[in-house]
Amino acid sequence: MSSKEKERQMATLGSEEDALQGQAEIWRFMFSFADSMALKSAVELRIADIIHSHGGATTLSQIASCIDGGSGTSSPDITTLARIMRFLVRRKIFTVRHPSDGGDPVYDLTHSSRWLLHGSEQTLAPMILMENHPLLMAPWHCFSQCVKEGGIAFKKAHGREIWDLASENPEFNRLFNDGMACTAKIVTGAILSGYKEGLRSIGSLVDVGGGTGSLISEIVKAYPHIKGFNFDLQHVVSAAPPYDGVCHIGGDMFEAIPNTDAVIMKWILHDWGDEDCIKILRNCRKAIPRGKGKVIIVDIVVKPDGDGAFDDTRFAFDLVMIAHCRGGKERTEVEWKRILEQGGFCRYKIINIPALTSIIEAYPDD
Template sequence: MEMEEERLVQGQIEIFQQLFAFADSMLLKCAVELGIADIIHRNGRPMTLHQIAAELPAPSPDISSLFRIMRLLVRKHVFVRRDRPIGGENGANSNPQPEFGLTSASRWLVRDGELSLAPMVLMQNYPSTLPVWHCLSRSVKEGGVAFEKVLGVDLWGYGAANPEFNQLFNSAMVCTCKIIMKAVMAEYDHGFSRFGSLVDVGGGTGKAIAEIVKSYPHVKGINLDLPHVVATAPRYQGVTHVGGDMFEEIPKADAVFMKWILHNWSDEDCIKILKQCKKAIPENTGMVMLVEVVLQCEANEDAWKDIKMVLDVTMLVYLGGKERTEAEWRKLLKGGGFNHCNITPLHNSLFSLIEAFPN
């Protein structure tokens, strides 16, 4: 009976943790909006609350509120706290003055960092799109995409009609692109040397293809995305931006590159896209390179497993897409006309590289 009561108490704790999990995301958003990680990073040392507050825009922030937020973020290992005596290192009877520093987690919240997830934090917590999560149970009962049920338009249409969200979405995609491309270039950069031309399908503002072309100037880079996306794309040496629809036509090239694109779409739509890819590449020598999440649902030690499953549900809510297992990827590629593929997990990454060949 005592053990059963302990299990019930533990279950209650777990439900409370899940119940308030949304607060974790809101805390991250608050930290990014206030620029706390940026302030500490810019100063190069741990700082007291008053020192942090002094660098925040007017009016002066409420120190008590800031302390309570930082206290929980320290508990969540986002920041680290140390107490330094006001009277100096040897001030034994002095009241401790807490200082807050960066951790390996909060370094990802520095907006100007080489690698940052700050734009993704803001995009995923955009106020006008958060209500779509409240429609999840309705989507389960009725089918369809929660985002479209709530906002009356799909994600791409919403971005086209809302410049603020479009800019935020593009910034989030650029930041994830940097993370993805660092992993890809570390393990596959030699593979790009074989191509004379490469088209990045759904390449956003062209950051990925530009990085490839910079390393391999002989490669003719083509960046394909929707017209309103490429309209804001900067110019890159050796890269041509094309506004278009991957369901209708993909520019011809030696190979097609797609990073985190097919997870946005249903199996039926993915097959349509893959068939367009096949038309765009040489029949005997062409290939498609996908950078995607590969789900591993069986018991294993994959540190990314929970994140991958959360992403899968996020795709369900926002786009009606999905993350896929290795078997599902192979089946999908075969349906699109690619009979052979190699799947390689990228080291220390959420993603895998999938090389697909029509013959």
Template sequence: METAFSKLALHAVKDQLKENYTEEKEELLGQVEIWKYMTAFTDSVALKVAIELRVADIIDQHGQPLSLQKILDNIADAPCPDITFLFRIMRVLVRRKIFSTHQSEPSGETLYGLTRASKWILRDTKMTLAPMFLLENHPLHLNPAHYISDCIREGTKNGTAFFKCHGHEQFDLTGLDPEYNKLFNEGMVCTARIVSKAVIAGYEDGFNKINSLVDVGGGIGGSLSEIVRAYPHIKAINFDLPHVVATAPNYNGITHVGGDMFVSIPSADAIYMKWILHDWSDEHCIKILKNCRKAISEKTGKVIIVDHVLQPEGNNEIFDETGYAFDMMLLAHNAGGKERTEQDWKWLFAETGFLRYNIIKIKALPSIIEAFPI
């Protein structure tokens, strides 16, 4: 006959087993999480392979899902192709929903198709993220991350992680290495098209009242050309380092001007900066913004900043994780570059004489941040 004591003992044993099970499960899940982050880079490796081989473009050009062999037959410069390697790459990318699979009838052969994600890695289209992906996953951009711990120990007085890795800062290297400069510019142009489309759609009233606009750090003019195409009344200046604008194509309504934004900025109704300030420290940004303030009218001028507004932890907006990832990349690449919260932006504006600001969310990774002198 079960006594009260034995019942208590049985419950104690059950509770202990439950506690042990929970501890074991938690320990196992912790291990799984570390393995996950240890190997997370392999997703980028697989996607880079698909972009380099133009797998998405091959499928798109045929207008229908294709077999592995058909994809392989259409890969350029493949004298001795290996279908087993391609299968393993595609297997990963199907799991990540970059590509889809279908069974052909009646053979049952697996065919690979496009998804909403793979349409953004088409290299033969205007709206693509492929060049930016190849830039961010190039060894020149990946290797500096291995020096971040050194920067934490030593600071950055002797250079950023990028400098410790390559012996030059990022923007200096673009002037020294033509191939890197080309890779960098192609990445900037593709994101300019995507972001500019969202900016133009989300800032119609803002551009309508501007007669002159300077794009500071505008690269080879890709972003500005989209704005001027949509608003041809704007007289525009694409302003960047001399070696950058030297390779810029001619655009109607745009004048290319070489210079240094830390020295002075051409005057206009408004200053436009897309993904510029996040590359620089607060001290650098203060210099840039003060020069912007000098370049615009005290009463009617404004600065239009297209940059990320880092959200507090706990928010669930669709680009939040990407914002934190960009902050990590900036940690490796730039002298004090970082993504900023709204409070960070507010402080910068107060330090540089901009008494009012406004944040406009658009359908893209960054937001539009307007800053006004009065």
């Protein structure tokens, strides 16, 4: 065989291997929803909680015996359970060990499945149930329609926006609030552990869009010298519980923000388009002292070439914003820089914290 024939043969083999690999990847992407659906079923069945309650090393029959059949008479389908567990073991959500004596396989938790525990302070279980609820999945089917026509995916799916649906549907509202609360706890913990120096120098702090005040209360608890202000719409703060060292103030961030040494906004600006963010930032600029003061933005920074633990999820979160929000988006550093400058903050630095989000510390121009 001549050298040219060998080259052609190698090129053909390479082309076939590439095509096969490409096909395999498309099959994998096509069924990637199976990951989230299997994860959701594990949370609904409380499998991680059952294994945890047994101290680990739990057999399939032990897991099944602790699952509520729902009807009160039927028993769980252990064959279906086994197939779901096999998949989740494949995904390294759980581990399985086959005893040498031929006994039943035993399942245990991993560092991943510990985030599925319902009773834990640090859990993602409510967020999994929220994001995979049919009401929140439906807008994803409207993406191509949004590309062709514009508009809001959630409204196309349900005829109204997410906040309107939450106000009309108490069950959905509870699901949504539980999902937000669990992620708030995780991010709050990351702020307190990863931003200590940034908080020590603050005299007063306004949490803009602070909801019922959970973030500012935890900050003031850790730093009692800070005068804390929880700022949100009047109907929101009117339902907020009292916290030591925290004052609740009702108002509209698009109108004015209370005067303070520093402003913090956690997962607020990603809900809004650029023009709205610039309005909010300009009001923040008016609220803090000239020549000093700062705005602390706790939000995602998308890294186009990032390969860190959270980088893929940051890209996915940007699509979540398409699905659920009006104009919301996750931003790259270049995009953050643009709106910060137009909002009156030409200087900033990005601080990494142990979370999906980062901290963008922005300083006024003068």
